[in-house]
Amino acid sequence: RAHFGALTAPAAPAGLRSRTLGLVGFGMVAREVAALGKAFGMQVVAWNRGGVPADAGVEECLTLPELAGMSDAVCVLAASPTPLVDALFLSRLPPNALLVNVARGSAVDDTALLHAVETRGLKVGLDVFSDEPAAPHASFTSASGLVGHPSVVCTHHIGAATRQAQEAVGLSLLQVVRSFEATGVPDNLVP
DSSP, X not given: OOOOSSXXXXXXXXXXXXXXXXXXXXXXXXXXXXXXXXXXXXXXXXEOTTOOOGGGSSEEXXXXXXXXXXXXXXXXXXOOSSOSBOHHHHHHSXXXXXXXEOSOGGXXXXXXHHHHHHHHOOEEEESOOTTOOSSTTOOOXXXXXXXXXXXXXXXXXXXXXXXXXXXXXXXXXXXXXXXXXXXXXXXXXXX
């Protein structure tokens, strides 16, 4: 892109140190994400339907709007058939916040998210979508306008497509089956 007159450098990214990471959901994956956030020098806050354990080493938020108001970056890790991240939640995020959804497409209101991207400068990463195709080789476009938006990075379920991740899933499945055989109680139930 050509600029005439005085040249100005693009704004430098703010970085992560001393920023606040908000976690929507606090299961096993969220605990690992919290540890990564702390490794980058972030403060970590979390909301979970069943509460956050007192010894988790993160600050618990009692409501989702409270979490949004405290967070510079949010990672959605809780599956939900209805949006947890809605217009109210998005309105509480600071301008230019980051939002990543790796849970379920239905956990985020697409229309409200697109509005927040366009009016508040949110930067978004999506690995799940409310209108994703069912066929593995289908062409993917989105009615919401999020796919292809310059402020949205879409990975369409490839976040866990590494050989290492697939081996970990297999080992985890084996552990769940063994535990069920031993106790008769299923592990890792998702409501």
